[in-house]
Amino acid sequence: SAVISQKPSRDICQRGTSLTIQCQVDSQVTMMFWYRQQPGQSLTLIATANQGSEATYESGFVIDKFPISRPNLTFSTLTVSNMSPEDSSIYLCSVVSWGENTGELFFGEGSRLTVL
Amino acid sequence: SQQGEEDPQALSIQEGENATMNCSYKTSINNLQWYRQNSGRGLVHLILIRSNEREKHSGRLRVTLDTSKKSSSLLITASRAADTASYFCATNNGTNAGKSTFGDGTTLTVKP
Numbered sequence: 769s770a771v772i773s774q775k776p777s778r779d780i781c782q783r784g785t786s787l788t789i790q791c792q793v794d795s796q797v798t799m800m801f802w803y804r805q806q807p808g809q810s811l812t813l814i815a816t817a818n819q820g821s822e823a824t825y826e827s828g829f830v831i832d833k834f835p836i837s838r839p840n841l842t843f844s845t846l847t848v849s850n851m852s853p854e855d856s857s858i859y860l861c862s863v864v865s866w867g868e869n870t871g872e873l874f875f876g877e878g879s880r881l882t883v884l
Numbered sequence: 885s886q887q888g889e890e891d892p893q894a895l896s897i898q899e900g901e902n903a904t905m906n907c908s909y910k911t912s913i914n915n916l917q918w919y920r921q922n923s924g925r926g927l928v929h930l931i932l933i934r935s936n937e938r939e940k941h942s943g944r945l946r947v948t949l950d951t952s953k954k955s956s957s958l959l960i961t962a963s964r965a966a967d968t969a970s971y972f973c974a975t976n977n978g979t980n981a982g983k984s985t986f987g988d989g990t991t992l993t994v995k996p
Contacts, residue, residue: 799982801982813985870915871976871981871984875928
Protein backbone atom coordinates (compact mmCIF):
# COMPACT_ATOMS: atom_id res chain seq x y z
CA SER A 769 0.00 0.00 0.00
CA ALA A 770 0.98 3.65 -0.26
CA VAL A 771 0.14 6.68 1.81
CA ILE A 772 -0.42 9.83 -0.22
CA SER A 773 -0.62 13.33 1.19
CA GLN A 774 -2.01 16.25 -0.74
CA LYS A 775 -1.88 19.96 -0.05
CA PRO A 776 -4.00 22.00 0.06
CA SER A 777 -7.01 19.94 1.04
CA ARG A 778 -9.26 22.72 -0.17
CA ASP A 779 -9.01 26.28 -1.40
CA ILE A 780 -11.14 29.06 -2.75
CA CYS A 781 -9.51 30.88 -5.62
CA GLN A 782 -10.20 33.91 -7.72
CA ARG A 783 -10.73 33.71 -11.45
CA GLY A 784 -7.51 34.23 -13.40
CA THR A 785 -5.18 33.06 -10.67
CA SER A 786 -3.14 29.87 -10.53
CA LEU A 787 -2.82 27.30 -7.78
CA THR A 788 -0.27 24.57 -7.24
CA ILE A 789 -1.27 21.31 -5.61
CA GLN A 790 1.38 19.18 -3.95
CA CYS A 791 1.41 15.41 -3.69
CA GLN A 792 3.77 13.47 -1.44
CA VAL A 793 4.02 9.66 -1.44
CA ASP A 794 5.57 7.63 1.37
CA SER A 795 7.48 5.39 -1.05
CA GLN A 796 9.36 5.78 -4.30
CA VAL A 797 7.19 5.34 -7.38
CA THR A 798 7.98 5.64 -11.05
CA MET A 799 4.68 7.12 -12.11
CA MET A 800 2.19 9.35 -10.38
CA PHE A 801 -1.24 10.13 -11.78
CA TRP A 802 -3.37 13.24 -11.57
CA TYR A 803 -7.15 12.88 -11.82
CA ARG A 804 -9.90 15.48 -11.84
CA GLN A 805 -13.39 15.01 -10.44
CA GLN A 806 -15.82 17.72 -11.42
CA PRO A 807 -18.80 18.30 -9.11
CA GLY A 808 -21.14 15.32 -9.05
CA GLN A 809 -19.16 13.52 -11.72
CA SER A 810 -16.67 10.73 -12.08
CA LEU A 811 -12.89 10.85 -12.28
CA THR A 812 -10.97 11.76 -15.41
CA LEU A 813 -7.25 11.25 -15.82
CA ILE A 814 -5.42 14.51 -16.50
CA ALA A 815 -1.87 13.26 -16.92
CA THR A 816 0.78 10.79 -15.88
CA ALA A 817 3.75 12.36 -14.10
CA ASN A 818 6.97 10.56 -14.93
CA GLN A 819 10.14 11.14 -12.98
CA GLY A 820 12.88 12.51 -15.21
CA SER A 821 10.72 13.21 -18.22
CA GLU A 822 7.79 15.30 -19.36
CA ALA A 823 4.35 14.45 -18.12
CA THR A 824 2.03 12.60 -20.49
CA TYR A 825 -1.29 14.39 -20.92
CA GLU A 826 -4.63 12.86 -21.82
CA SER A 827 -6.82 14.15 -24.58
CA GLY A 828 -8.40 17.44 -23.62
CA PHE A 829 -5.69 18.45 -21.17
CA VAL A 830 -2.67 20.57 -22.05
CA ILE A 831 0.56 21.46 -20.34
CA ASP A 832 -0.05 25.21 -20.45
CA LYS A 833 -3.21 24.79 -18.41
CA PHE A 834 -2.01 22.00 -16.10
CA PRO A 835 1.78 22.14 -15.78
CA ILE A 836 3.18 19.25 -13.77
CA SER A 837 6.48 18.84 -11.99
CA ARG A 838 8.06 15.61 -10.84
CA PRO A 839 11.38 16.48 -9.19
CA ASN A 840 11.89 13.09 -7.49
CA LEU A 841 10.35 9.67 -6.99
CA THR A 842 8.13 10.68 -4.06
CA PHE A 843 6.78 14.09 -5.01
CA SER A 844 4.78 15.81 -7.72
CA THR A 845 2.92 19.07 -8.21
CA LEU A 846 0.00 19.98 -10.43
CA THR A 847 -0.68 23.61 -11.21
CA VAL A 848 -4.09 24.75 -12.37
CA SER A 849 -3.36 27.90 -14.36
CA ASN A 850 -5.49 30.91 -15.16
CA MET A 851 -8.43 29.38 -13.34
CA SER A 852 -12.05 29.82 -14.27
CA PRO A 853 -15.17 28.59 -12.45
CA GLU A 854 -15.16 25.53 -14.74
CA ASP A 855 -11.96 24.42 -13.01
CA SER A 856 -13.81 23.99 -9.73
CA SER A 857 -13.17 20.32 -9.00
CA ILE A 858 -11.52 17.85 -6.74
CA TYR A 859 -8.01 17.11 -7.96
CA LEU A 860 -6.67 13.74 -6.91
CA CYS A 861 -3.15 12.37 -6.93
CA SER A 862 -2.71 8.62 -7.22
CA VAL A 863 -0.13 5.90 -7.58
CA VAL A 864 -0.52 2.35 -8.80
CA SER A 865 0.21 -0.85 -6.97
CA TRP A 866 2.54 -3.36 -8.55
CA GLY A 867 2.92 -7.05 -7.99
CA GLU A 868 0.00 -9.25 -7.04
CA ASN A 869 -2.53 -6.42 -7.26
CA THR A 870 -1.12 -4.55 -10.23
CA GLY A 871 -3.63 -1.96 -11.30
CA GLU A 872 -4.95 -1.08 -7.88
CA LEU A 873 -4.81 2.69 -7.44
CA PHE A 874 -4.06 4.46 -4.18
CA PHE A 875 -5.45 7.97 -3.89
CA GLY A 876 -4.71 10.99 -1.81
CA GLU A 877 -7.60 12.70 -0.03
CA GLY A 878 -7.90 15.16 -2.87
CA SER A 879 -7.70 18.93 -3.19
CA ARG A 880 -11.09 20.58 -3.52
CA LEU A 881 -10.80 23.80 -5.49
CA THR A 882 -13.58 26.35 -5.78
CA VAL A 883 -13.04 29.12 -8.31
CA LEU A 884 -15.11 32.26 -7.92
CA SER B 885 -22.32 6.33 -23.35
CA GLN B 886 -19.03 6.18 -21.52
CA GLN B 887 -16.76 3.32 -20.60
CA GLY B 888 -17.78 2.10 -17.19
CA GLU B 889 -21.40 3.00 -16.85
CA GLU B 890 -23.03 2.11 -13.60
CA ASP B 891 -26.52 1.50 -12.48
CA PRO B 892 -28.37 2.39 -10.53
CA GLN B 893 -27.19 5.97 -10.16
CA ALA B 894 -28.59 6.01 -6.65
CA LEU B 895 -29.62 3.25 -4.28
CA SER B 896 -31.27 3.55 -0.88
CA ILE B 897 -31.66 0.53 1.39
CA GLN B 898 -32.17 -0.38 5.02
CA GLU B 899 -29.34 -1.51 7.21
CA GLY B 900 -28.93 -5.27 6.98
CA GLU B 901 -30.13 -5.52 3.40
CA ASN B 902 -27.90 -6.38 0.47
CA ALA B 903 -26.87 -3.79 -2.09
CA THR B 904 -26.08 -4.64 -5.69
CA MET B 905 -24.46 -2.25 -8.13
CA ASN B 906 -23.75 -2.94 -11.77
CA CYS B 907 -21.11 -1.69 -14.14
CA SER B 908 -20.97 -2.02 -17.92
CA TYR B 909 -18.07 -1.19 -20.17
CA LYS B 910 -17.41 -1.11 -23.88
CA THR B 911 -13.85 -2.09 -24.72
CA SER B 912 -11.65 -5.04 -23.80
CA ILE B 913 -10.07 -4.86 -20.38
CA ASN B 914 -7.14 -6.22 -18.44
CA ASN B 915 -8.83 -5.71 -15.09
CA LEU B 916 -11.77 -4.01 -13.44
CA GLN B 917 -11.64 -2.30 -10.08
CA TRP B 918 -14.21 -1.08 -7.59
CA TYR B 919 -13.66 1.95 -5.38
CA ARG B 920 -15.55 3.70 -2.61
CA GLN B 921 -15.63 7.44 -2.05
CA ASN B 922 -16.98 9.02 1.10
CA SER B 923 -18.36 12.56 0.82
CA GLY B 924 -16.09 13.81 -1.95
CA ARG B 925 -12.93 12.62 -0.30
CA GLY B 926 -10.24 10.38 -1.77
CA LEU B 927 -11.14 7.02 -3.22
CA VAL B 928 -10.49 3.77 -1.43
CA HIS B 929 -9.77 0.66 -3.45
CA LEU B 930 -12.14 -2.24 -2.69
CA ILE B 931 -11.46 -5.07 -5.12
CA LEU B 932 -9.61 -5.68 -8.36
CA ILE B 933 -10.77 -8.51 -10.62
CA ARG B 934 -8.79 -9.60 -13.63
CA SER B 935 -10.26 -10.36 -17.03
CA ASN B 936 -9.66 -14.09 -16.57
CA GLU B 937 -11.50 -14.18 -13.24
CA ARG B 938 -15.24 -14.53 -12.84
CA GLU B 939 -15.82 -13.89 -9.16
CA LYS B 940 -13.95 -12.48 -6.21
CA HIS B 941 -14.78 -12.04 -2.54
CA SER B 942 -13.47 -9.75 0.14
CA GLY B 943 -15.29 -9.76 3.45
CA ARG B 944 -18.86 -8.63 2.80
CA LEU B 945 -18.04 -7.75 -0.80
CA ARG B 946 -18.58 -9.98 -3.80
CA VAL B 947 -17.61 -8.93 -7.30
CA THR B 948 -18.49 -10.77 -10.48
CA LEU B 949 -17.18 -10.18 -13.96
CA ASP B 950 -18.76 -11.31 -17.22
CA THR B 951 -16.44 -10.38 -20.06
CA SER B 952 -18.85 -11.74 -22.67
CA LYS B 953 -21.41 -9.20 -21.53
CA LYS B 954 -18.80 -6.59 -20.61
CA SER B 955 -20.34 -6.17 -17.21
CA SER B 956 -19.51 -6.46 -13.55
CA SER B 957 -21.48 -6.33 -10.35
CA LEU B 958 -20.60 -5.41 -6.79
CA LEU B 959 -22.64 -6.98 -4.02
CA ILE B 960 -22.41 -5.68 -0.48
CA THR B 961 -24.06 -8.07 1.95
CA ALA B 962 -25.54 -7.18 5.33
CA SER B 963 -25.10 -3.48 4.68
CA ARG B 964 -24.28 -1.01 7.43
CA ALA B 965 -24.85 2.72 7.74
CA ALA B 966 -21.08 3.13 7.38
CA ASP B 967 -21.36 1.70 3.84
CA THR B 968 -23.07 4.92 2.77
CA ALA B 969 -20.82 6.28 0.03
CA SER B 970 -20.38 6.56 -3.72
CA TYR B 971 -19.09 3.47 -5.46
CA PHE B 972 -17.18 3.59 -8.73
CA CYS B 973 -16.04 0.91 -11.12
CA ALA B 974 -12.92 1.51 -13.17
CA THR B 975 -11.47 -0.41 -16.08
CA ASN B 976 -7.90 -0.76 -17.22
CA ASN B 977 -6.88 -2.09 -20.62
CA GLY B 978 -3.39 -3.08 -19.54
CA THR B 979 -1.36 -0.56 -21.55
CA ASN B 980 -0.82 1.72 -18.55
CA ALA B 981 -1.45 0.22 -15.14
CA GLY B 982 -2.32 3.59 -13.63
CA LYS B 983 -4.65 4.77 -16.35
CA SER B 984 -8.10 3.61 -15.41
CA THR B 985 -11.38 4.75 -16.89
CA PHE B 986 -13.96 5.40 -14.22
CA GLY B 987 -17.69 4.91 -14.37
CA ASP B 988 -20.24 7.48 -13.29
CA GLY B 989 -20.71 5.91 -9.91
CA THR B 990 -23.56 4.69 -7.73
CA THR B 991 -24.52 6.64 -4.64
CA LEU B 992 -25.52 4.22 -1.91
CA THR B 993 -27.46 5.32 1.15
CA VAL B 994 -27.90 2.81 3.95
CA LYS B 995 -30.53 3.88 6.44
CA PRO B 996 -30.06 2.81 10.05
